[in-house]
Amino acid sequence: MAYRFISAEKAGDVTTLSIARPEKLNAITPNVFAELTDAFDAGLADGTRAFVLTGEGRAFSSGADLMPDGAGYLGLPEDLGAIIDAHYNPFTLKLMSLPVPLVTAINGPAVGAGLSLALAGDIAVMGRGGYLLLAFVNIGLVPDAGSTWLVASSVGRQRAMKMALMGEKVSADDALAMGLIAEVADDDAVLTRAQEIAARLAAGPSKAIGLIRRQINAAVDETLAQSLMTERDNQRACGHSEDFKEAIAAFGEKRKPVFKGR
Template sequence: MAYQFITAETADDVTTLKLARPDKLNAITPNVFAELNDAIDTALANGARAFVLSGEGRAFCSGADLMPDGAGYEGLPEDLGQIVEDHYNPFTRKLMDLPVPLVTAINGPAVGAGLSLALTGDIAVMAKSAYLLLAFVNIGLVPDAGATWLVASSIGRQRAMKMALMGEKVSADDALAMGLVAELADDDQTLARAQEIAARLAKGPSKAIGLIRKQVNSAVEESLTQTLENERDNQRTAGFTEDFKEAIAAFGEKRKPQFKGR
């Protein structure tokens, strides 16, 4: 399928998705979500074992497109809760429930719902000149697309409250220090670094990696008792995979395991 608002390229079991509306700073519309959904489903069906999400041009994503474009997009509806329910929430859940890892390459500003997309990465690599901004309060709205949970679970209530209430930019250095992103990269190396990480993960035990990402995401809001039960159940599943059997064989033969994602 040819896409109008995104690009999708696959190499070595890694599919790189880019928001491709650079003239709008990669602002989000329902059509963007539709194309991303299709690209993800197609890549998974074709055996993708990791994803990278980034943006074209100088921004990662400026958030929701607030204005009509004269080319079929009518702008935001009167009932914002409906567009969140129909498009934003399902896509955030889709990213968080992926069976394979997601690395985000935050190549430029990530604002509003764009910040949410940036922080869904299991590992977020941020350009040194980029910034994050929970801009919702500046236009009289509240965080959406999972931003409240993604930020608060990363940095705690006080810092999350300040970001949401003050609506101020967070520099790359501060984002790293606060724990919002995993690492920084030079601007011209951000995507390459994210792809390098994704390629390494794609060569790993994919079943176990998928279970790990779900286990960690669940742990931040569950009790120790529930986490222990999840660990038990996931370990049982991982223990029956071909990748685990290969790891045991490789250990005995003193060689590096060759994981197949099965």
């Protein structure tokens, strides 16, 4: 499929997806969600074992596009709940349920719903010149696209409240200190670093890695007893995998395992 609002590039087992609306700071529309959804599905069908998500130009994403784009998008509707139900929530759930890891390369500002996409990465790498911003309160709205859960589960109630209620920028260094992101890199090295991480994950036991990401995401809301059962079920599945058998064989033969993601 030829894309108009995003770009997709596969190198080895890693697919890099970029929101490609740099003239609008990669503002999000339903068309962006539709093309990203298609690209994730196509990547998985093509054997992708790790994804990188980023934005073209000087921003990761400025969040929802508030204005018509001349390509069929008429701007935000009067009923914001409808567009959230139809596009924002399904896409956030898709990101969180991917069977392979997602690394985000936050190459500039990540604002509003763009912050949600940025923090949905299992490992988020952020450029020193970028910032995160829960901007919703500044226009009389509430956080959406999963940003409430993503921020609160990372930094706790007080810091999440301050971010959401004050609507102030959070620098890359502060985001790292707060636990919102995993790494800070020089602005011109963000994408390269994210792709390096993704390549390492893609070479790993991707079946186990996919279950790990789901397991940790679920643990935020589970009781200890529920988490123990989740761990048991996932461990059972991994114990029957080819990758585990390969790891045992490699250990006995004193060599590095070659994982195939099965």
